[in-house]
Amino acid sequence: MPRSTDASQELLPGTLDLLILKTLSRGPLHGYGIAQHLLAVSAEVLQVGEGSLYPALQRLLGKEWVDAEWGLTDTGRRARIYRLTPAGRTQLAVETGKFTRMVGAIQAVLTA
Amino acid sequence: MPRSTDASQELLPGTLDLLILKTLSRGPLHGYGIAQHLLAVSAEVLQVGEGSLYPALQRLLGKEWVDAEWGLTDTGRRARIYRLTPAGRTQLAVETGKFTRMVGAIQAVLTA
DNA sequence: GACAATGCATTGTTTCTCGATGTATCGTTT
DNA sequence: AAACGATACATCGAGAAACAATGCATTGTC
Numbered sequence: 001m002p003r004s005t006d007a008s009q010e011l012l013p014g015t016l017d018l019l020i021l022k023t024l025s026r027g028p029l030h031g032y033g034i035a036q037h038l039l040a041v042s043a044e045v046l047q048v049g050e051g052s053l054y055p056a057l058q059r060l061l062g063k064e065w066v067d068a069e070w071g072l073t074d075t076g077r078r079a080r081i082y083r084l085t086p087a088g089r090t091q092l093a094v095e096t097g098k099f100t101r102m103v104g105a106i107q108a109v110l111t112a
Numbered sequence: 113m114p115r116s117t118d119a120s121q122e123l124l125p126g127t128l129d130l131l132i133l134k135t136l137s138r139g140p141l142h143g144y145g146i147a148q149h150l151l152a153v154s155a156e157v158l159q160v161g162e163g164s165l166y167p168a169l170q171r172l173l174g175k176e177w178v179d180a181e182w183g184l185t186d187t188g189r190r191a192r193i194y195r196l197t198p199a200g201r202t203q204l205a206v207e208t209g210k211f212t213r214m215v216g217a218i219q220a221v222l223t224a
Numbered sequence: 225g226a227c228a229a230t231g232c233a234t235t236g237t238t239t240c241t242c243g244a245t246g247t248a249t250c251g252t253t254t
Numbered sequence: 255a256a257a258c259g260a261t262a263c264a265t266c267g268a269g270a271a272a273c274a275a276t277g278c279a280t281t282g283t284c
Contacts, residue, residue, distance in 0.1 A: 009126070009210070009272095010272085010273085011214070011272070011273095012124065012126060012127075012211075012214045012215070012218065013124075013125040013126040013239090013240080013271065013272065014121070014124055014125045014126070014270095014271080015124075015218055016271085016272080018218075018222075019218065019221055022221055022222055022224075023221070026224075030231075030232090031231075031232070031233090032230060032231050032232085033231095038221060041220050041221050041224050042217035042218075042220050042221060043217070043220070045213060045214065045216075045217035046217050046218070046221070048272095049272080049273060049274075050231095050232085050233075050273095051233095051234085051235090051272075051273050051274060051275080051276095052271085052272050052273060054232075054233050054234080055233090055234085055271080055272080056271085056272090057233095058233085059271090073230085073231085075230080075281085076281090077230065077231065077280075077281070078231075078232090078279095078280080079230090079231060079232080080231085080232070096222060098121070099124075099218070099222075101157060102123070102124045102157065103124070103215055104157075105154035105155070105157035105158050106124065106127055106130075106131065106154075106158070106211070108153050108154050108155070109131055109134055109135070109150060109153050109154060109158070110130075110134055110208060110211075112134075112138075112153050121241090121242095122241085122242085123241070123242095125239095125240060125241065125270090125271080126239095126240075128240085128241080142262075142263090143262075143263070143264095144260095144261060144262050144263085145262095160241095161241080161242060161243075162242095162243095162262090162263085162264080163241075163242050163243060163244080163245095163264095163265085163266090164240085164241050164242060166263075166264055166265080167240085167241085167264090167265085168240090168241090169264095170264085170265095171240095185261085185262085187250090187261080188250090189249075189250075189261065189262065190248095190249080190262075190263090191261085191262060191263080192262085192263070
């Protein structure tokens with residue numbers, strides 16, 4: 001099946017970087033673990049696919065908001081562990097503020 | 113000046129259709145008026161440019177969530193008046209629900 | 225030995241927002 | 255009367271981002 005005209009929309013576009021940064025602020029974690037965490041905390045609402053997650057991590061690496069090294073998971077599997085940098089922590093604050101501001105504005109329209 | 117690597121980000125991507133539908137649920141309005149309304153209600157936060165607004169309106173017309181006819185504004189200027197269709201009203205409910213659900217999920221991550 | 229889950233990542237497609245551009249009218253100021 | 259800013263329509267091209275599909279490899283379970 002080549003393509004449906006669907007658009008399941010698992011995410012609010014533009015929020016993925018924020019979600020990853022926030023997750024990593026709790027401590028270093030590997031990619032798969034980030035996805036699991038978002039699923040769990042959001043009650044299965046935030047289903048971030050690998051085709052979204054890994055490009056996002058590359059983006060964040062390029063901006064040096066996270067760094068990475070190879071290591072082992074809790075279950076002893078080889079994995080790349082991502083960690084928030086100081087710059088990333090700053091950026092987390094910036095994006096959290098922007099998000100809150102935007103959501104407030106949208107809520108204002110929706111309840112007008 | 114050809115281009116900055118900026119990304120001013122006036123909007124949460126994916127929410128423009130919702131904002132337009134909600135605005136039109138208050139009554140028929142022309143494009144410029146929609147932009148003004150969003151600015152006013154959001155305290156200048158939601159700055160929708162024309163390059164975003166009009167393509168969005170075309171999209172909504174194509175899906176028949178709004179219709180349009182030429183008319184006059186309050187100030188007597190010629191303008192295209194957009195109006196929410198019944199299907200658009202249904203879609204407004206759908207998108208409002210989806211948005212609320214997504215924001216709730218993201219808030220859960222941010223406050224975890 | 226097959227299969228699901230874990231774990232990495234890239235490629236191609238689509239969708240969306242935005243700045244720039246173009247047209248036209250109206251009211252105010254100079 | 256000329257200039258200018260605000261009002262009003264719309265399109266085009268560029269860039270960013272999310273997603274499905276795909277590919278590889280390992281581990282644990284049936």
